[in-house]
Amino acid sequence: MTGYSQPNRFVLAGCSIQAANLPDPESLYNDIRILFLDINLLDNSRRKDVELKSKLVGVLNRIISSENYPYLIIYWSREADEYNELVQEIFDNDPLQNKKPIGFFSLNKQDYWSMDGTPTEDYEALIPTLFSRIEAEISKAPIYAHLLNWENQIHLSADKTLEEIFKLKNENDWNSDAGHLFYKLALAYAGRQIETLNPNEQVKSAFYSLNNVFADSLEYAIEANLKDKECTALEENKEMRRSSFSAHKTLVTPYIFDF
Secondary structure, three states: EEEEOOOOEEEOOOOOOOHHHHHHHHHHOOOOEEEEOOOOOOOOOOOOHHHHHHHHHHHHHOOOOOOOOEEEEEEEEOOOEEEHHHHHHHOOOOOOHHHOOOOOEEEEEEEEEOOOEEEOHHHHHHHHHHHHHHHHHOOOOOHHHHHHHHHHHHHHHEEEHHHHHHHHOOOOHHHHHHHHHHHHHHHHHHHHHHHOOOHHHHEEEEEEEEHHHHEEEEEEEEHHHHHOOOOOOOOOOOOOOOHHHHHHHHHHHHHOOOO
C-alpha cells in the first residue's frame, strides 16, 4: 500500500505486520524517509519490554534495509515518550545498529485511534496538528529537511517531465504516438547515427535526452521552491576528518575540493 500525504507529499508505504505479509528481506526499498511504528504491535495489552523488543526487532529488520538512510521513526504509544529508552536500546545494539534512524519521537495513539482501532471523534481535526508536529521534528534536523525537500522535488520534476512530453490526446493510439516521441528523444541525443545503434543504445539515448529535460525541470522546481523560503547558512565542520568521506569517495570527491 503506497500513497502521498497531503499537503506535504511525503511518500507513504504500509504493510501488515504478519510475517507472511512483510517485505522480502532481499527486495527491501531504500527510500523510506519517515516510518510510522505502532509499539503495541502484538495487541492492545501492555507487554514486557523484552517481548516488545523481540517483536519490534523482527519487524524492523524486515522493513528497513541496511542501506536505507537517512530516515525518521514516529511511533505510536499510549503515553508520551514512554518507550523512548526501549527504542533507543533497540538501535544501539545488534542486529539493528546499522539501521539506526537519525531521530525518533512518539505520538499519543489514543488521541487518534480508539481501542477498537477506529478513528477518534477528533481524528480529522487533529490531522493538521499531526503534520505540524512532524514538520517541527524535521526542522530540528535542517539538513534532513533539505534532503527531503530535494528528494520530493526530484519526484515532482520527474512526474512533470513525463506529463509534459507524453500527455497525448486519446484520439490516436497512445503507444504509437509515444513511440514516435521516444524515437525523437533518442534522435535528439544520438543524431544521425541513431539508425546504426542497437536497440539498447537507442533506448539509452532516449533516456539521456529525458535526463536533460528532467534536469531543466528540476532546476526550475528548486528555484521556485526556495524563492520565498529563508534558509539558515550552511557551515563547514572543520573537525570532520577527510577519512570520514572514504566510504563515499567516488561520489563525493568530484564535488568537494577542499575538506
